[in-house]
Amino acid sequence: MEDKFLGLLALMLIVAAVCPSLGALVTSANITNVAPSIMSVSAYPNYTNCTSNTLGSAFFYGSNGTVYVQANVSDANGYGDITDNGYVKFKIVVFNGSSESDFARFGANYTNATFESGSGVHAIYIASFNMTSNDSTKFGDVSPAGYYRVKVSVSDGTNVTTSNLSAAQNANYTYVNATPVVIVSAFDGSTTDISAVDVHNITNLVLEKTSYGKINFTSTVNFTQTVNLSSTINLTDNFVSIDSVAHPELNKSATISFYNLTLSDPMILRNGVVCPSSICTKISYSGGVLVFNVTGFTNYSSAEAWCGDGSCNGGESCSSCSADCGSCPLPRGGGGGCTTDWVCGAWSVCSNGVQSRSCSKNLSYCAARQMPETERNCTAGQVLKAANVDDSVGEKVVVREHALFDIGVNMANDKLFIYEKLIVTVSLLNIGKAGKVPVTINYTVLDGLGNVVYKEEELLVVETQLQFVKEFDVSQLREGMYSFAADLGYGDQTEPARAEGKFYVKATIIPTTGEITAFVNETQVMIVVAFGILVVVYFVLVEKKRVFGRVGQKETTERQ
Amino acid sequence: MKELASMSTAIIITLFVLPFVGFAVAPSVGTVAATDPISLNESSSIIVWCNATVTDEDGYVDVTTVNATLWDPADTTEGAADNNTNHYTNSSCALSGGSGTTVNAACVFSLQYYIDAAEWTCKLTAVDNTSATGTNNVTTVTVNQLKALSTDATIAFSELALGATSAEQNITVANTGNTQIDVSVDGYGSSDGDGYATVCTVGGSEISLSNLKYNLTAGQDFTANMTVLTDLAVTLADFDLARTTDGTPSTKPIFWKLKIPSSDVGGSCSGKIVITAV
Numbered sequence: 001m002e003d004k005f006l007g008l009l010a011l012m013l014i015v016a017a018v019c020p021s022l023g024a025l026v027t028s029a030n031i032t033n034v035a036p037s038i039m040s041v042s043a044y045p046n047y048t049n050c051t052s053n054t055l056g057s058a059f060f061y062g063s064n065g066t067v068y069v070q071a072n073v074s075d076a077n078g079y080g081d082i083t084d085n086g087y088v089k090f091k092i093v094v095f096n097g098s099s100e101s102d103f104a105r106f107g108a109n110y111t112n113a114t115f116e117s118g119s120g121v122h123a124i125y126i127a128s129f130n131m132t133s134n135d136s137t138k139f140g141d142v143s144p145a146g147y148y149r150v151k152v153s154v155s156d157g158t159n160v161t162t163s164n165l166s167a168a169q170n171a172n173y174t175y176v177n178a179t180p181v182v183i184v185s186a187f188d189g190s191t192t193d194i195s196a197v198d199v200h201n202i203t204n205l206v207l208e209k210t211s212y213g214k215i216n217f218t219s220t221v222n223f224t225q226t227v228n229l230s231s232t233i234n235l236t237d238n239f240v241s242i243d244s245v246a247h248p249e250l251n252k253s254a255t256i257s258f259y260n261l262t263l264s265d266p267m268i269l270r271n272g273v274v275c276p277s278s279i280c281t282k283i284s285y286s287g288g289v290l291v292f293n294v295t296g297f298t299n300y301s302s303a304e305a306w307c308g309d310g311s312c313n314g315g316e317s318c319s320s321c322s323a324d325c326g327s328c329p330l331p332r333g334g335g336g337g338c339t340t341d342w343v344c345g346a347w348s349v350c351s352n353g354v355q356s357r358s359c360s361k362n363l364s365y366c367a368a369r370q371m372p373e374t375e376r377n378c379t380a381g382q383v384l385k386a387a388n389v390d391d392s393v394g395e396k397v398v399v400r401e402h403a404l405f406d407i408g409v410n411m412a413n414d415k416l417f418i419y420e421k422l423i424v425t426v427s428l429l430n431i432g433k434a435g436k437v438p439v440t441i442n443y444t445v446l447d448g449l450g451n452v453v454y455k456e457e458e459l460l461v462v463e464t465q466l467q468f469v470k471e472f473d474v475s476q477l478r479e480g481m482y483s484f485a486a487d488l489g490y491g492d493q494t495e496p497a498r499a500e501g502k503f504y505v506k507a508t509i510i511p512t513t514g515e516i517t518a519f520v521n522e523t524q525v526m527i528v529v530a531f532g533i534l535v536v537v538y539f540v541l542v543e544k545k546r547v548f549g550r551v552g553q554k555e556t557t558e559r560q
Numbered sequence: 561m562k563e564l565a566s567m568s569t570a571i572i573i574t575l576f577v578l579p580f581v582g583f584a585v586a587p588s589v590g591t592v593a594a595t596d597p598i599s600l601n602e603s604s605s606i607i608v609w610c611n612a613t614v615t616d617e618d619g620y621v622d623v624t625t626v627n628a629t630l631w632d633p634a635d636t637t638e639g640a641a642d643n644n645t646n647h648y649t650n651s652s653c654a655l656s657g658g659s660g661t662t663v664n665a666a667c668v669f670s671l672q673y674y675i676d677a678a679e680w681t682c683k684l685t686a687v688d689n690t691s692a693t694g695t696n697n698v699t700t701v702t703v704n705q706l707k708a709l710s711t712d713a714t715i716a717f718s719e720l721a722l723g724a725t726s727a728e729q730n731i732t733v734a735n736t737g738n739t740q741i742d743v744s745v746d747g748y749g750s751s752d753g754d755g756y757a758t759v760c761t762v763g764g765s766e767i768s769l770s771n772l773k774y775n776l777t778a779g780q781d782f783t784a785n786m787t788v789l790t791d792l793a794v795t796l797a798d799f800d801l802a803r804t805t806d807g808t809p810s811t812k813p814i815f816w817k818l819k820i821p822s823s824d825v826g827g828s829c830s831g832k833i834v835i836t837a838v
Contacts, residue, residue, distance in 0.1 A: 021602060022836035023711035025731060027747070027758055027772070029818055029829045030719040076722055077826020080763010085827075120824050156826075 034076040035159035036086065039122065041152050043171040044068040047126065049116075058140075058174045058225075059148075065131040067092070067173065071113060071152040072124055079123035085157030088113045088125035094138070095149040095172060100165075103148065105135060110153045125152075131175055137226070140174040147172035176225045186230030189214065199223040209235050213259045218293070219252035242297040251296045255283070258290045258302055266302035268292050274496050275300070278440055278489035342372055343500045345406050348431055353377055358408065404432030405439065405462070407488040409499040412469070417506050418479065422472040424501070426486060429465045436463045439490040445474060446483045453477060479507045586692030587616035587623050589665075594630075594682045594701045600673045602708030602736035603809070610667045610682035612696060620658035622688040627651045628667035629683050630701070632676040638683065644672045645805050653684065674738045674803045677705040707837040708737035709801070710809070715816055715833065723822035725782050731816065733835060734809040735801045741837040742800065744793035745814070747772065749831045755791055757818065761827030771819045772831075782817045795838055 045059060047068035059067055069090050075081040082088065089110030093100045102108045106129070113125035131148075138146040150171040151163040163169035182194045189208035202221045208214035212235050227247065234241040238258050244251035258266075266285055268275040280300075283291040290302050344359040356375045405428060412423040422445075430437060438461050445454035454474055460466065474482075481504050488497035595608035610630065616622040629638055632646040640647050653667035665684060683697035711733050717726040735741055749756030749766055757772035759765075773786035776796065780786050787794075801812045814835070 021706075021708035021737065022834055023709055023733070024832050024834045025711050026714045027717070027818070027829075027831040027833055028714060029717035029726065029758060029767075029820070031760065031762075031820055031826050031829060032719055032721040033826060034722060075826070076823045078763040078765045078824040080765060081826045084761075084763055 031077065033156065033158045036073055036075040036082055036154045036156045036161050038152050038154055038161060038163055038169045039072040039074050040168050041150050041163060041171045042070045043150050043173045044070065047128070059131055067129045067131060067150070069113065069127045069129065069150050069171070070124060071154070072122060073152070073154045074121050075156050076121055077156065079118035079121055081156040082123055082154060083115055083118060086155035089153045090127050091151045091153070092129060093149050093151055095147045100149060135175060138175050140172070148175055181226040182223050183228040183230050207233060207235070211259065212237050213240065214257040215240060216255040217252050218254055221252060222249055224249070239299070239301045241299040244297045253293065253295050254297070255291060255293050256300055259288065261288045261290055261302065263302065263304045265305055266290050267305040269301045269303055271299050271494070273494045276489040276493055276496060277487055278442060344372055345408050345499055348406065403430050403435065403437045403490060403492065404495055405430050405488050405490060405497045407486055407497045407499045409484065409486050409501050411484065411501045411503055414501065414503040415506060416503060418477070419475040422474045422484070422503060423469060424472065424484065425467065425469050427467045428462050428488065430462060436461050437490050439488055442487045442489070443472065444485050448481055453482070477505045479505050584690045584692065585617040586694055587614050587686040587688045588694040589614055589684045589686050589696035592682055592684055592696050592698040594698050596700065597702035597704050598671065599704045600671070600675070600706040600738055602673055602706060603710065605670045605672050608669050608671055610684060610698070612665050612684045613662050614665050614686040614694070615662045616688050617661055618688060620661055620663040623655065623663055624687050624689055626653040626655060626665035626667065626684055626686045628653055630669050630680055632678045632680050634678050635676050644807065645674060646676050672807065673706060673736065674805065675703055677703050677738050705739050706737035707739055707741050709741060709743065709835065709837040710734045710736050711835055717818045720818070720820045722820055722825070724820050726818040728778060729816050730778070730813040731833070731835070732811050732813050733801060734811045735803050736809055737837065738803050740800060740802045742795055742797055744795040744836045744838050745774065745789065745833065746791060746793040747789045747831060747833045748791065753791055756831060757789060758829035758831035760825050760829035762825065765825040767818070767821060767825060767829055771821065772816065774814050774816045776814060778815050780815065782819060786817060789833065793834070793836060
């Protein structure tokens with residue numbers, strides 16, 4: 001009876017437990033739609049992703065004719081309002097500076113762009129469009145004015161926003177069509193027929209004016225934009241000029257010919273001064289036609305060589321122009337010793353009306369003629385005439401604010417035996433504008449006939465001065481006298497920098513591959529002679545002892 | 561003298577008849593069985609019953625009526641007038657299954673949702689042809705407590721601009737049970753625990769719970785005086801919404817405001833506010 005009562009009570013407690021009643025009501029709100037906006041429109045020649053691109057405003061068919069479009073759009077309701085309910089489209093029109101018109105090949109309608117990424121209220125859409133060779137060239141602000149313009153239309157399903165005329169909401173770009181216009185009307189003769197070649201890849205481009213000369217580019221020339229070579233290239237009497245900064249596509253190696261020259265033995269000038277051999281190479285001069293190679297472009301001309309131009313050329317010799325060629329060696333004999341030449345460095349910058357240079361004997365221990373002049377008058381900052389320059393030629397040395405190097409060489413062993421290395425101390429001194437300057441030194445060794453028997457190039461960076469010892473492996477040289485030269489070249493070089501020296505290779509006895517050649521040096525002779533004497537003395541003493549021994553023995557026998 | 565003679569005659573007749581017809585017996589009510597416990601339905605009535613077997617030695621046909629009273633003895637008396645909260649009567653219970661001296665009595669009551677939650681008594685009374693009566697009752701009919709409420713189905717803030725704070729909207733809470741209630745409130749966007757007040761159709765954007773606030777008093781400043789709706793239910797202990805006693809549910813409002821973020825949200829937004837009777 002009691003158990004039954006407790007069970008009933010438990011049941012009552014369970015059923016009496018309160019089951020809470022709840023009401024779940026729906027909250028609702030509609031948010032006012034805000035029209036989307038266009039933050040920016042950009043055009044790229046290449047497209048990696050939304051953040052790693054380089055803007056482009058000029059497109060060229062054949063190289064980068066694909067226009068990649070990127071639109072940064074925004075919707076205050078969230079970029080999803082565009083991606084979910086709307087779209088982004090783009091269109092290319094022609095803009096003449098004040099109004100827009102349809103680009104016929106693209107059409108009047110906008111084309112869908114592709115969603116790339118979104119965050120918050122911003123979304124990035126991309127698209128691309130290929131310009132073709134049939135599309136008109138547009139030069140932007142070059143007359144006639146005209147751009148291609150990328151416009152964007154963005155919708156959130158309720159409102160549509162289209163690019164206004166602001167710069168941010170449009171991307172203007174210029175375009176050069178398939179065939180950049182290369183104007184060569186001022187040239188004649190064997191000038192390349194531009195219409196018959198691919199201006200993006202012209203090999204052996206020839207530009208000739210039969211009255212003045214010819215340029216034959218030996219490297220491929222690639223024109224990517226319209227250019228008027230008639231005005232870009234100034235080819236006149238004994239002069240050619242190309243602004244290679246404005247037209248880097250023309251800064252290529254070439255063979256230049258100047259016609260109708262009246263010089264007897266012209267030398268090549270680059271920007272008015274002697275052109276370094278590292279840049280200019282004279283090919284020939286005959287019948288008034290000078291032909292030479294250049295490695296790149298600036299201004300080139302030619303002038304009669306003069307004594308004092310730093311180069312032993314134009315028929316100059318040690319007797320006619322010791323300033324360039326050094327002094328002639330003294331007649332051999334009569335002095336009991338050797339003779340040598342003077343080797344002079346480049347003239348210094350004009351300072352206080354004076355230029356100087358240093359000269360030294362090629363073989364310091366040998367006799368030489370009188371030292372060449374080491375000072376001469378000049379006028380700083382003005383056109384200077386060399387000591388013996390003809391006024392009619394008027395070639396110049398101009399003092400400029402740039403690096404000016406002097407180079408000197410000192411050969412430690414100007415007499416060396418076959419298979420020995422030539423050791424030279426090279427000194428570089430920048431007496432012009434200070435600063436790190438990359439330089440090139442061309443070392444050459446010439447035999448007695450003027451043949452180049454050794455050649456080496458070295459690249460260095462020099463700030464003010466540099467001195468170093470360099471070994472040259474000239475072990476292949478045979479016995480004889482050789483000339484050593486170091487030519488220094490550097491950017492904006494206005495003065496040649498060259499140092500020379502001479503050395504003599506003597507024979508000795510050194511076994512080589514399969515042959516023994518007779519060479520003797522004084523030390524070895526002394527050793528051999530001394531050894532021979534010792535051998536002779538030894539044998540004399542031995543023989544004397546033997547003879548005395550026999551005599552003694554005979555006397556003893558006789559006494560017995 | 562003549563009057564005395566008539567009285568004597570009647571007494572004599574009675575004395576002669578009684579030995580032939582016998583004496584009438586009053587009916588009796590067996591054990592009362594009732595609906596127990598009684599679990600109410602919010603906002604509506606419920607049918608309950610009190611049943612018993614009635615016996616009359618004069619034959620079941622002698623039982624003329626059975627009536628019943630169901631009342632909360634802690635709140636009223638048996639003889640009080642009917643009241644929807646504490647007193648119900650049925651003056652004509654259904655009789656069925658009569659055989660011999662017994663018949664089954666079924667007494668039905670239609671109880672309102674707001675009756676007292678207490679131990680009620682149900683008492684049956686049987687009456688025979690001689691108006692003799694018999695009674696029995698059960699005193700442990702349990703009426704369960706019912707905490708229940710109803711609210712508006714929606715709260716619509718209409719169209720709002722980005723960054724705007726809505727006009728005040730109120731939710732009316734009605735007590736649809738039989739006891740005073742407090743309420744707890746919480747909310748979510750699309751699923752419980754997501755931390756949002758609403759989710760919106762544009763790009764899956766959401767409005768944080770912190771942007772939806774309430775107060776029991778109208779006209780409060782959104783920033784300074786209103787309470788942020790939370791993911792976990794918070795009880796409003798002072799809500800104190802009494803039960804009805806007349807069939808018209810008691811009501812009380814809760815006032816709400818929604819602040820729209822300044823950007824990155826759009827379209828139609830919806831969420832849920834859960835209000836629970838506690």
